[in-house]
Amino acid sequence: MSEVEEDKNWLTILAPRILKAALWGFIMGGEILIPLYLMPDLVSQIETSMPAAGTGLPTIAAIFVAFEVAIQLFDRTIFRYALSISRTMVSMILFIIFTNGGIIEVLVPPNGLPSEAGSLQILVDFSTILAALLVFSLLSIVKNILQAVDFLSQKVEEPIIPPELP
Amino acid sequence: MRQSIRVLGWTITIASLLTFAFLGLSIYSLFQLVMEQGIAAGESSVNISNGDYVISLPFLVNNTSYFDITKLEITTIIKDPEGGVISQSTTSSGIIPSGSSTNISHYISIDLNKMIEKNLTDANILMDTIMDLRYANIIGFSVTMANVSIPWDASISPRETFSVSTNRDGAPFSFGNKTNIGAQLLLHDQFRVFEVNSCPR
Numbered sequence: 001m002s003e004v005e006e007d008k009n010w011l012t013i014l015a016p017r018i019l020k021a022a023l024w025g026f027i028m029g030g031e032i033l034i035p036l037y038l039m040p041d042l043v044s045q046i047e048t049s050m051p052a053a054g055t056g057l058p059t060i061a062a063i064f065v066a067f068e069v070a071i072q073l074f075d076r077t078i079f080r081y082a083l084s085i086s087r088t089m090v091s092m093i094l095f096i097i098f099t100n101g102g103i104i105e106v107l108v109p110p111n112g113l114p115s116e117a118g119s120l121q122i123l124v125d126f127s128t129i130l131a132a133l134l135v136f137s138l139l140s141i142v143k144n145i146l147q148a149v150d151f152l153s154q155k156v157e158e159p160i161i162p163p164e165l166p
Numbered sequence: 167m168r169q170s171i172r173v174l175g176w177t178i179t180i181a182s183l184l185t186f187a188f189l190g191l192s193i194y195s196l197f198q199l200v201m202e203q204g205i206a207a208g209e210s211s212v213n214i215s216n217g218d219y220v221i222s223l224p225f226l227v228n229n230t231s232y233f234d235i236t237k238l239e240i241t242t243i244i245k246d247p248e249g250g251v252i253s254q255s256t257t258s259s260g261i262i263p264s265g266s267s268t269n270i271s272h273y274i275s276i277d278l279n280k281m282i283e284k285n286l287t288d289a290n291i292l293m294d295t296i297m298d299l300r301y302a303n304i305i306g307f308s309v310t311m312a313n314v315s316i317p318w319d320a321s322i323s324p325r326e327t328f329s330v331s332t333n334r335d336g337a338p339f340s341f342g343n344k345t346n347i348g349a350q351l352l353l354h355d356q357f358r359v360f361e362v363n364s365c366p367r
Contacts, residue, residue, distance in 0.1 A: 119313065125306030129189050136182045143174050150167055 021072035029065035033058070060094060081148035085141050092137045095130065102127030192302050195231040200309075204228045205238075205297070214278070221274040227259070228267040233302035235262040240272050243294040245313075252280055252291065290315045 067087040074080045096102075108120040199205070208224035229235055238259040244252040257272040293314045299307050 119311075121308075121310040121312065123306075123308040123310070124193065125308075126189060126193075126304070128304045129185060132185055133182065136178050136185070139174065139178050143171060143178065146167070146171050146174070150171065 017073055017075060020075070021069045024072045025065045025069040028068040029061050033061050060098075063090065063094075078148060078151060081144050081151065084144045088137050088140050088144070092134055095133065099126075099130060102130035189305075192233055192305055195233060196301050196305065196307055199229065199231040202230065204230055217278050219276040219278055219281075221276075223272040223274065225270040225272060226267065227262055227270060229262045229264055231301075232264060234264050236300040236303050237298070238262065238270070238300075239296075239298040240270070241294075241296040241298070242272070242274050243296075244274065244276055245292040245294070247290060247292065249292070252276060290317055292316070 064087070067083060067090070071080050071083045071087070074083060102125065104124045104126075106122045108122070205225060205227050208226060210224075211222045213220045213222065225240065227235070227238065239256060241254065241256045243254045246252055253274070253276050255272065255274050257270060259268065259270050262268050293316050295311045295314065297309045301307055
């Protein structure tokens with residue numbers, strides 16, 4: 001096979017993957033970035049109430065877009081499943097950090113209150129629900145592992161046809 | 167095996183969506199309950215009983231939200247201007263089902279002897295109010311209002327409130343009462359009991 005033909009083969013394999021990765025990256029990033037631009041006030045309120053507000057929502061969006069692009073680029077390989085597992089683990093850690101273990105505390109400064117009132121602190125504890133979501137994430141990791149095992153077993157079962165045979 | 171993996175994937179997706187939906191709905195419902203004054207304080211009343219200054223705070227809890235309030239606890243801490251605790255009172259309620267309302271009476275008891283010991287004149291005392299509630303058995307919600315300044319009327323202190331003056335023979339002649347409530351002075355010797363009543367000012 002000439003080099004030109006080989007390059008064309010690589011192009012036919014890579015081009016759809018790159019397009020698919022770009023599309024899925026846009027969809028995944030768009031889900032997080034669209035609220036950032038359409039509702040900046042709500043987002044700034046969420047960022048100030050979250051303890052790790054310094055990292056910011058655009059960083060989370062960038063991380064998820066990077067993972068999705070990589071997963072789509074490595075589609076139909078074992079690396080896709082490894083990247084899916086990594087993405088799930090990173091999302092679990094980010095979720096725990098950003099929600100402070102499922103406890104969100106909002107402090108209203110005294111400026112927003114009448115003069116005789118002190119400070120106002122609101123605390124919402126949804127750690128039970130966070131635990132349930134983490135269990136689902138662990139199940140998602142198990143699912144990816146089973147898919148990887150299934151993928152590898154499929155590869156082993158594929159008949160290998162030597163090129164010289166018709 | 168692929169079918170099992172597919173079923174597992176769909177189960178995880180549906181369960182996650184339902185969990186997020188429940189979380190969103192319960193937080194929205196809870197904030198609606200608070201914003202629409204589903205928990206409102208009524209008019210307070212004051213009583214002096216056994217040397218304690220007792221403030222009675224009625225609360226009306228009207229649970230118009232979608233889920234039950236599993237537990238509601240109101241705690242008040244009274245502190246002197248330096249932050250020392252004078253008294254702490256807690257009132258708990260049982261389950262308040264969705265669509266129902268209940269009345270809760272919260273009593274704040276201040277030991278007048280302690281107030282005398284602290285020698286507070288017309289100063290401000292500080293009050294911390296903490297409201298804890300457990301919503302839908304799962305979500306905990308707490309509102310704390312700290313260091314609310316309350317003016318303290320020194321005329322409540324018995325030392326400056328009640329005065330007894332006597333005549334030359336030592337028998338009580340008059341009994342003064344600077345409080346807003348009625349007071350009774352009982353004097354007794356070996357044989358007799360004198361009762362002197364004083365009306366509110």
